[in-house]
Amino acid sequence: MDRDDSWRVIAAHRLALADLLAPLTDAEWDTPSLCAGWRVRDVAAHVALAPQPPGLGAMLADAVRARGSFHRLNHDISVRHAAARTGAQLVAELRAHASSRRLPAVTNYRNILFDLLVHAQDMAVPLGRELPMPRDGALAAASRVWGMGWPFWARRRLRGMRLVATDVDWSAGAGAEIRGPIDALLLLLTGRTEAVVHRLSGPGVAALSAGPTRGRPV
Structure with missing residues (x-):
């Protein structure tokens, strides 16, 4: 797929993921995902943040707090974002930014594509819900x-x-x-x-x- 095709898939799958998450109960939002140590709400926050990258200064401060660990950085930012929002707000963010092509400085649309497709399953599978991949x-x-x-x-x-x-x-x-x-x-x-x-x-x-x-x- 070329760039435009990839972005169309990303936009459609963000909306499909939002539809899957919208009816979740509070208990379901706290279901452990396929990612060890991450709840469904944390992974949802991670996906919602992709088109809302923080500024360079904030990223550097978070990187210092994470002691240079990229995985810890991702975890801490996502958990903090999830803690400050309800499930409904996370769903609203996914919908509002579904067509956005903004990217964190450290990645590209090819990585955002697999990131979205895989993390959607990280949530759908333990919830026992179907979300077909294109x-x-x-x-x-x-x-x-x-x-x-x-x-x-x-x-x-x-x-x-x-x-x-x-x-x-x-x-x-x-x-x-x-x-x-x-x-x-x-x-x-x-x-x-x-x-x-x-x-x-x-x-x-x-x-x-x-x-x-x-x-x-x-």
């Missing part, structure tokens, strides 16, 4: 994550395995085959093994238990 978006996201190093190190974690999508024309790696729909493979690539292993097949699946099973926002 296949073209999931395919572009899987290709992006496979080509990256940090923070997922997918090629290193899945060395000796060949991933084959069963619903689109996509494959990567070499070795014992793992087959599954592209959305499940994207979650596997980003470390959400436990959530998708039941949707995968092939001789390589047996080796997956040795790797990370949960994700975290990036």
Whole structure:
């Protein structure tokens, strides 16, 4: 997908995510997400913040408080944002900024695409709700994550395995085959093994238990 196609998918999925989150009860907002140590409301705040990046000064101050840890920085900013808002306010932010193309200075639209698609599942799966991924978006996201190093190190974690999508024309790696729909493979690539292993097949699946099973926002 090109830039404009990617932004159209992002806008539509932000709105779909807002629709999924809108009817949640307070208890459901506090459901643990697929990201260890993050509640649904914290991940929602993380996604809502993407088109509302803080200023450089605020980011530097938060980075100092996080002692240089990018993951701690993300966590602290998201939890603080979630604590200051109701679930309804987070939903309103997702809707209000759905079409925004603003980005944090440290990222780009390709990363925002997979960030949104994966984190939407981080919330939907433990809530027991369905939020289908657009296949073209999931395919572009899987290709992006496979080509990256940090923070997922997918090629290193899945060395000796060949991933084959069963619903689109996509494959990567070499070795014992793992087959599954592209959305499940994207979650596997980003470390959400436990959530998708039941949707995968092939001789390589047996080796997956040795790797990370949960994700975290990036």
